[in-house]
Amino acid sequence: MGKDQSLDLVRTQTMERAKGHAVPIEFRTLSMQVTETQRSNKTGDLKTTKGKNKNKDDDVDEPETDFFSTIDFHKLNIPEVSLRFNTNETLGLSQAEAQRRLSSNGPNILDTRKPNYIKKILGYVFGGFCSVLWIGVITFFVCWQPILQPDLNPTNLALAILVASFSAFQDYSTAQVMSSIMDMIPADCMVIRDGQLIKVPASTLVVGDRVSLSLGNKVPADLRLVQASNDTRFDRAVLTGESEAIEGATHYTDENFLESKNIAFMGTHVVQGSCVGVVVLKGNDTLMGRINKLTTGRKEKVTIIQQEINRFVRIIVCLTIFLALLILSYWAGFLNVKYHEFIPVNVLLVTLMGCVVAFIPEGMPVCVSLTLMMIARRMRSNNILPKALTTVETLGCVNVICSDKTGTLTENKMFVTNIAFLDNESTPDEARTMIEKQSNSKTLPLSEEAPSVLALRQLQLATLLCNNAKFDPDTINLPVPDRTVHGDATDSALLRFSAQVADSSDLSPCFERTQEIPFNSRNKWMMSVYQGSAQNPQPIKALFGSDMMSAGMVANEKNSQLVFVKGAPDVLLPHCTSFVSGVSNIAQTLTSEWSAELSRIQMQWSRQGKRVLMLCKGRFSPYYAEGRSNVGSSISSAHQEELARQGLQELCIIGLIGIMDPPRPEIRDTIASCRRAGARFFMVTGDFGLTAAAIARQIGLFSSHREPDTYEDIANPSRKGAKNGLDASYDDLGVFEPGRPRFRE
Template identity: 50%
Template sequence: MSDTDSKEKGFDAAEYLEAQPTVAVRTQIAWDDDAEQQRGRRFSQSSRPDLARSTSRDSISSVRSRTRNANAGIPIEFRTLSFNVSQSRSQARGDYDYPTKKPVAGKDNRVETFSKADEHVVAIDQLYQRLRVSPTQGLSKEGAAKRLRDDGPNVLPQRRKNYIKTLLRYVFGGFCSILWVGVIIFFICWRPLGDPDPAPYNLGLAVLVIIVIVLQACFSAFQDWSTAKTMNSILDMLPSDAHVLRDGEWTTVRTHDVVCGDIVRIKIGDKVPADLRLVETSGDIRFDRSAMTGESEEVEGSIETTDDTFLESRNIALMGTIVTNGSGMGVVVLTGARSVMGGIAKATASVKDKPTSIQQEITRFVIIIVGLTACLAALILFTWLGWVRKSYPGYMNVVDMLDDVMGCVVAFIPEGMPVAVALTLMMIARRMKAADVLPKSLGTVEMLGCVNVICSDKTGTLTENKMTVTSVGFLDESISAAEATTRIQDGNKVDALTKLHRAARLCVDASFDPLSMDLPIPERLTQGNATDGAVLRFSEAAIPNSGVQETYRQVAQLPFNSKNKYMLTLHDDDDGNDEKQQEKKTFLALVKGAPDVLLPKCSSYFSYHQNKVLPLDQEARGMLSAVQTKLSSNAERVILLTERRYAPQAALGTNDLTRELGENCFSDLTIIGVLGIFDPPRPESAATVATCRRAGIRFYMMTGDYGLTGAAIARQIGIFTGERAPDTFATLQERRSPATSPTKDIEPDFSYHSLLLEGAQIGMLIDEDWDIVCEYEEIVFGRCSPEHKMRIIQELQKRGKATAVTGDGVNDAPALKAADVGIALASGSDVALEAADLVLLGKFDSIIEGIRLGRLVFQNLQKVISYLLPAGSWSEIWPVIMNVFVGVPLPLSSYLMIIICVFTDLFMSMALIMEKEEFDLMSLPPRNHRKDHLINLKIYAQSYLFIGVMETICAHAMFFLYYWRHAGIPASALFLAFNKYSAGFYGYTEAELEHFNIVGQSVYFITLVILQWGNVLSIRNKRLSIIQADPIRKGRRNPWLVPAALVALVIAIFVTEEPGLKKLFGTGSAPLEFYFIPIPLALGILVMDELRKVLVRCWPSGPIARIAW
């Protein structure tokens, strides 16, 4: 193919090149030292960048979380990766074939996108030529920048918002749908029912309700925008990085800066940044495509074409998939919207978001309120039709009746509640961000407060991930690492030490960061996992620049993974052999891993004292077990080093060799020795565990380490307490036995016991065992695989536990996804960050702040609702009832009801949002997210039957007092007045009686506003006295409370005194004394609630305590 031909070729998912010659790709990875050293590895030291390789808001996980829920299916055309795809035309642009994207007309175009794509079959050299990229130099920085400008960033298409639907939701959603009914009725009452003399009052009410709806819609839009901005800024703090070759050097760039033609390295735990054609692999690379296909089975990668279709061939790594094993290198062929994941993102754009638990609670409350409103409105209508209209003609015409019906609607609906709830969630999300606790959704904020079990990984989460080799052991000798280093440096010719040093230096998947090579060896940063970094420092400190890697050239490797718990390297230690005799050569195979996993594969050991290989008999196995137990009890991770000679049958650098090594090389191993590696606990881990325990949250450990190692760390940080040894699997078996199990009359209490289980034992537990296990207060699960961790979470959830999982590794991802709240550290792997619901940027103890805020959001929402309901609902419905059923002149107009709900109460509720937590917030048990509703019977009792009744009685008393003092009409005369309240009643004219009524309504209104001061002071503390937690002094100081109360009073004065409003809505000026008389009544409400708190504190099991909120 000529250069001119190649320049005329263009490609992307919508428009592909002419068919290229089909050539089977046979390029294989060359396992040499240079390739090994060039591998990109994550820093293992604490000084590594905290935000390295995390999730961005443009990642597949973030897009999926915003556009899909768990029940949403993947479009049928994407459920298999076999597509019929169309061929594209080419277009040349400068030095690179930039794609021209045609509009995608619909499903058929999406299905035909990849049918004749040939990037998976074209020869590698031809692909490099087509993409105008050097396989050894990569793209130039200038060339990459130009492609980025022309092609756009490597991000997935965002869901296009349907603004019409969004607007309709704002205007007609929630309570607004009922308010629109009120608008229509008010308009009808104005005209035609009000003809020939329509009352401006009804028109004014209709306009006012419309204003309320518009204000709610505007605030909802602002809240959505502000929340989206906050959440996007949170996700932007988690940038995703890729390791690319630019100008001949490997460098790290943001994923959204990756362009077509970039050569990218990927390794276990990475998220594939774009659609790649694999050009090198470790032979055992596998991908998790579940995010795309819904299938959990991993897909093996290859450098060879395995299928004619682009999407089925295993030499294509798809954007958004996770590397679950191995490593490799590929060249980018598709990015962003042109990738396969980009097509899926478009296809799933119409999937609705799943409502959060708070939204579900609000919906539940709306349904209850709407039901009560409809029942009362219907009762008023039928009462008017069947009794009032006939018995008291002229008392209430159709317009008056409809006004009362709408008064009922306005009274029952707390119009300000949606605004208050939205503000609360927004404020809590911002507080979490400020505390370096980054939730990916508001639902996470709510759920975190419900968590009652935290299952935490150990390494890197509870510990610092700063590993150091502290012990060296042989079956017949144990020494410290420092002593071993000294002996090696002194030239001690003990073969066991020499072999151990060689194995430690060769069988390691880590390298020193080039930028830290000038530092002392203990201070150098390493690239790779922390365990291998510790082994590397130990071996290099013993003999710096030993040259052992050149003597024993690595020719193959099986990397460590959390399932197998071992790694293997194959080394050529005889460079003089003729290549023709390669098939007869034997190589040095070194295997490093968990002792309990490798021991069954061993047949001999090298004796330190006898300096020779001896059979691994039963006595020797007991010696190894004793060494492992000793080191594990000191909280050391034990690594077993073994070796053997092996003559492979398959050619070097092939997938066949990888399979052969995995099947045949793990037998007849010779034990060299063990390394004890210590990883110190984080300084804040013990305090975090203790705080969680005080908050009623159980703290379990799930570790891939040996159980005794995990138990030793657990005892250091307080997961295990007490002096007694933990229960084991044998204990569970004894309890399972009928002869030793407790009788049915005596329920055993395991809450103060500790339990230690190994991974192999988890699979043997039956349901009865899990019933017991899930009641333990202290548990360490050792040797956990990813499947074990997910099983633990599922069993806890089946028994009603709200679970959180903390972790940072690839093996934590399934459990992070399965948990109610997945919590990852910002320094964790890509796959962990993708799976998590919440990311901790700061120290591990910031999880406490997240839990505190999660509980606080629920507590403050309950306070806000408890504050709104007495005046905004209960005290407003009784004036309507008194008017319709008792014949009292209407004590409160619909206009003033709306003012209370939307304006005066709103400012006070906003002040409640800013309340600090109560003293016992973190000492109370977590709420049950299945049973404990946001608005429960206790809140209804507190708001309606306690505070609400007092406010209703006091407000009516002020209404009747005004009539008695200023009109001389006693309350007894107003009861059952009905149509008697007309011209001549107590000698007054119709106009005078109407004036008394509208002023009385203002008195009722002013009284409610002032009574709410006492309500807010009582409601802000559930149990503490106002003396212990007043809003002025420090501790529980709330500087917003007094200004909010004054603003509410100013609004009340304005709406009752402003001449225009008085004329339009029929309000009157309340006499001055009625601004002062309600103040002692408000204090009386506070005193009564203080008495309730005293009764609850003195008799916590009494009847008052049982119904108190």
């Protein structure tokens, strides 16, 4: 590709997008765009035009194709990324080129709508009841000396100024709250220019810049990752609402730009590891920029309370006009004729305006503003930022609330309550007691120990190694319940269980993790691959026997390595062919009877509101894997697929773990309050259906104890009692599962 062609590509990708681009939020519009996107992909036309079905109430243009569906930055390999954006893989951009692009394409900032201050001031001064009050002010001025006799009454003027001041203060307060979205962009960032790592203002970033990120940094623009440590993690909660950190990768993991793990989005945080990324989108073109445009780029619609206030104002005005005409008619037809000097004109005008002002509830706008402001401040204290005070009122019009379960309806403080082998069930306390009685819980497992103890130690090892949580070194000497754990709630519960059952501090050094596939909501499992330590093969020999000795005697690629997998039982069961007996510690064939027993345990625990995880073991031979990579480097896509394919073959079930996540104590009352307010409450979760139903009963979402209906149940044409088939059945829904994060966004 010639230099001119390369520059044309750069200009094409870095030019500012038209202001008409926005992320549509309406379902019908989105479904139409999917069709148009498919057509445009076939023809290769990536241009967008203004939407034909533009909402007349919107102030932003709707593109006919989804902007992010036309982007392929995540699919490019690293050399292609450098070529596309005309940047050097090691030196980055030069200062001169960065300055040229900054001058040509503008800074990396989010646009904000500039308010029309003249219109706002006129609205403050003459809007609502102020218009009637100003009539009174003018009338009293006319009737004031020296034109006529009555003394000036400044009350109306003071009321008009007070109401206008409250309206202005209300808008100022909400503007200050909304300005917090600008905090999503860091002030400074580290970039590579002319081969030097320097700190520059984030607003001066340009497309093609190579940005270096480390733990705690905010992502200053949308980046295509070109370097990433094996432990790189991003917190995308600000975009998706998911508290689980997303791993970073240098290869694309999804056809969708928004789902691929080699893209770091503006406003997200680096919570682990370090990485380097090339800026592919900046400012308003980023995902955060388009969300900001949706937030600020639409005209404010009149809310219900504003409609009611306007209706009330019209009624008051009509009544005051009627009263004024009645008094004026009575004065002109009777009083002025019979008693000509009784009420002069100036007194009549003052009397008329006095009656008009008496009708006006001057304090109502102030009370409404104060009430909404108090509610907005309470919401802000809970990290909820209303765009305007009218948003608070709009919440009162909500009739459907969809809530995530983990961490929202529950405390997200998980702990292990049950453990089970297919032929034996127990609790963590019983397991600890058994190990203490029959062996030394503070030493490594020995081959001479009882088979039941070795089975427990094998389960303990699986929970320890197939885990990304770590104890805080500063609290490692405290009792296990008091230790601080760094990691997600599920891994933290398993780590505490492993430490409570027996001392696990000496087990970890005996194994070296070579690769892993982190848990995600699509696969619903996590895989870790280990090779044993040649210096201490004792745990492998004791727990896995001679058939697994090749998993760690020497760090030889040709030897099989240990695979540990944890995940949902219903997902992993089709990949399992055997199970470990909790009595004999011997692998037995997984027959249909034992599969039924596993399902029984899962159903029983799930009905108690427990999350059920299954832990399995297997083998992986890296010598036969394609696209293999060195330990600690980012796993290629082909190698990850091979690891998943081979690692899931002929798994052996070690055991089941039951985890409880208690509901928040205030949730039952909250749901009851929502229902009293006329709002339907729904729970969206990725948990097993029976677990979700049990939690729903505990928080008062379900009142019935019968088995929950599934989609297949309500879609069954023979379902009895349905009024209009499937549509009628949706009135009875209360829980949606599985709710994957990409469906919740």
